[in-house]
Amino acid sequence: MSAPARAAEPLALAGRYQQGGFAIGRTAPGAQTYLDGQAVTRASPAGFFIIGFDRDASARSTLRVAGSEGETSRTLDIARGDFDVQRITVGPVIPGKASPELEARIAAESRRKAAAFASRSDRDDFRNGFSSPVRDFRVTARYGGQRILNGVPRPPHYGIDLAAPRGTPVYAPAGGVVLLAENGMLFEGGLIMIDHGQGLVAAYLHLSSVDVLRGQSVTRGERIGAVGATGRATGPHLCWRLKWRGRNMNPMLLVGAQTPV
Numbered sequence: 001m002s003a004p005a006r007a008a009e010p011l012a013l014a015g016r017y018q019q020g021g022f023a024i025g026r027t028a029p030g031a032q033t034y035l036d037g038q039a040v041t042r043a044s045p046a047g048f049f050i051i052g053f054d055r056d057a058s059a060r061s062t063l064r065v066a067g068s069e070g071e072t073s074r075t076l077d078i079a080r081g082d083f084d085v086q087r088i089t090v091g092p093v094i095p096g097k098a099s100p101e102l103e104a105r106i107a108a109e110s111r112r113k114a115a116a117f118a119s120r121s122d123r124d125d126f127r128n129g130f131s132s133p134v135r136d137f138r139v140t141a142r143y144g145g146q147r148i149l150n151g152v153p154r155p156p157h158y159g160i161d162l163a164a165p166r167g168t169p170v171y172a173p174a175g176g177v178v179l180l181a182e183n184g185m186l187f188e189g190g191l192i193m194i195d196h197g198q199g200l201v202a203a204y205l206h207l208s209s210v211d212v213l214r215g216q217s218v219t220r221g222e223r224i225g226a227v228g229a230t231g232r233a234t235g236p237h238l239c240w241r242l243k244w245r246g247r248n249m250n251p252m253l254l255v256g257a258q259t260p261v
Contacts, residue, residue, distance in 0.1 A: 009065050011072045012260035019057045019081035020143055020250030024127060025049045026260045031067035040245060041198045043067075044124035048259075050198055052244030053078055055144045055156055081250070083156070084145035102186075109185055116179040116193040116201060117243050123176065123197030129257030130173035131220060133204065134227065134238055137162035141239075143250040158248040159205065159241040166208055166236040168227040172218040173202070173255070181214050183207075188239075189230020194218065198244075202251060205239035206230050 009031055015023035025033070031043045035051050043049045043065070051063065057078050064073040098106070141161035147154045172194065179201065180193040190207030208228025218224060229236045242251035 008070050008072045009067045011065055011074065013063075013074065014258050014260040016253045016257075017053070017076050018079040018253070019053055020055050020248070021053050021078070021253050022244070022249060022257075023051050023053075023063065023076065024129075024257060024260055025051070025063075025065070027065045027072070028067040028069060031065045034062075034064040034066070036061055041120075042122070044122055044127075044197070046124060046127070048124040048127040050124075050126045050200055050244065052200065052242075052247045052249045054247035054249070055081060055083070055158065057247075081144055084142055085148065086145070087148045089150055105186060109187075112180060112182075113191075113193070113203075116195075116203075117246070119179055119195045119201055120199050120245075121177070121195050121197055123195065125175035125196045125220075126198070126200050126254070128174070128220075128259050130251065130254040131171070132162075132252075132255055133170050133173045133224075133240055134162045134164050134168060135171075136168070137164045137238070139163070140235075140237060143252065156248075159203075159239040160250065160252055161237045161239050162227075163235065163237040164227045166226075166228055168236075169223050170204060170207065170225045170227060170238055172220055172222045172224050173251075175217070175219050176202075178212045178214055178216045178218060178224075181210050181212050181216075183210055183230070185231055187232045189233065190225060190228055191231075192224055194224075200242070200244045203239075203241040203243075205241065206233040206237060208236075 176194040176196040188205040207225040209226040242249040
């Protein structure tokens with residue numbers, strides 16, 4: 001007698017399937033999720049999970065969830081993003097050599113940021129999407145823009161810059177746990193990094209004040225800091241960045257996202 005066929009796991013999805021976008025899923029609690037054959041995360045006790053698409057994600061991805069009752073697969077078509085490109089020609093650039101002290105500082109700060117981005121908690125604060133961290137703003141640099149300097153592509157801008165007057169409140173766009181809360185970072189100035197769950201970590205840069213502490217839990221809409229121009233910034237703005245397991249996402253695409261049902 002042949003073994004009975006295993007039932008498929010339930011799977012509901014909602015999201016923005018494009019470069020820099022995401023998918024929020026709902027399935028069996030604890031189900032393992034795979035993206036393009038790689039195990040990435042498990043669904044929370046409530047059954048929610050998230051996956052993110054990098055700025056340079058390929059045109060198609062395969063999502064699979066597997067649990068005690070069976071498994072389900074979906075093929076996701078990923079639309080190309082619309083990214084700004086600036087081509088600039090300048091005279092010869094002779095880079096200066098950083099002092100050993102400065103190099104050591106940059107390395108130490110890079111390690112702290114990398115450790116925060118490596119967080120893999122099982123939280124699901126992302127499940128209801130995000131609100132904007134700044135209420136009134138003007139976008140001065142879009143996510144994913146790239147400069148080509150003297151014909152050589154520079155790294156893309158992985159954040160989105162929201163310009164607002166210095167001191168404008170910055171709010172947590174979703175719940176989470178503060179991983180890093182520091183003033184005086186060399187490049188970022190005032191910097192807050194928040195774990196929103198399952199490898200989804202956001203960074204809030206150039207703050208004039210940091211109003212939370214490392215390890216603190218925050219709720220959606222709670223004030224965490226204020227807009228500034230600290231670090232390497234030419235004017236007051238919030239640079240908002242978002243990563244999921246090393247993939248650079250467009251945080252604005254999560255604003256207003258709907259929970260899958």
